[in-house]
Amino acid sequence: MENLKDKVAVVFAASGEIAGAVVRSFSQHGAKVYVTARNLDAVKALAQDLTTNGGCAEAAKVDALNETQIDNFLKKVVADNGKLDIVFNGIAVDYSEMGGRPAATEATFEQFMAPMKKIVGSQFLTSRVAAKYMIQSKSAGTIIHLTAAASRSKIPNLSGFSAASAAVEGMTRVMAAEWGGEGIKVTCICSGAIMETRRISGWIDSAAKQYGIPVEQLVAQYKAFDILKTSPTLKHIGETAAFIASEAGVAFNSHIVDVDCGKLNVL
Incomplete structure (x- = not known):
């Protein structure tokens, strides 16, 4: 199915595994995809793979924490295509940017704020420029x-990351309310x-060493909260993003869409 046929999509931080899965789904559903990251070689390889498999993709070096670079790039995308769909x-x-997983009593202010600056700051910048x-x-x-x-979980030693994750969700609702009048979801x-x-495999290995318990035990503890026997995959995330961006996904606006197959320990 080509739910995104003739759509123009831009993906920032596309060198990551989750973003890469989203890029592939956008492309498979017919979108023209611009893949960007600070690592130009990584996104060039991704774009080449997409075009080899019949997709339409272009790569560019863009720092998703640099508003000038974001602005210049999106300006060019709109100039070339007349629109920006996704x-x-x-x-x-x-x-490592948070100093590992220090307790709140041990983390420095800089370690606590690192996820806020990088995650929330970048989402704010790319969203505001895209909306413009x-x-x-x-x-x-x-x-x-x-x-x-x-x-929405209660995981020790992740105060900064948890706060940043919640902040992104709050920002989503506010932006949806601000820009909905312009037809922007x-x-x-x-x-x-x-x-x-x-x-995740790195986190599990690190936590196992920190607490002195087997990796298998940590995995079992996490999966004990699964409602289904099925666990989420990268493909699930990519397909969910493609659906949200499609015409059929219009019902999902301002929402936080959980892609976890259901967890007993997530509100």
Whole structure:
């Protein structure tokens, strides 16, 4: 199915695994996709793979925390296409940027604020610039944020990351209210832990070493909260994003869409 045929999509921080899955789904559903990241080689390889498989993709180096670069790039996209239909930002923060997983009593203010500055700051910048160009070009497009289940979970030693995740969700609702009159949808995908990603496998390995328990035990503890036997995958996230961005996804606006197959420990 080509739910996004003739749509123009821009994906920021596209070198990440989740963003890469979203890019592939957008392309498979017929969108022309611009893939951007600070790592130009990574997004060039992704764009080449998409075009080799019949998609339409272009790569560019854009820092999703640099408003000037974001603005210049989206201005060019609109100039070349006359519109901007979809924007997704897959930016994430590494545990190393937070100093690992320190307790709130031990984390420095800078470590606490690192996820807020990077995750919330980047989503704010890409969204506000995208909305400006969507309004100017009368695109009535879709902006999709990314957050994590930590926003509504009770996980020790993740105060900064949990606060940033919740902030993205709050910002989604406000932006949807501000720009809805222009026909712009703003929705947020809330990802559960995707076991196939390097980020989650790395976190599990790190936590196992920190607490001195087997990796298998940590995985079992997490999966004990699954409502279904099925766990979320990268493809699930990509297909969810493509649906939200499609005409059929118009019912999802201002919502936080959980992609976790159901978890007993997430509100």
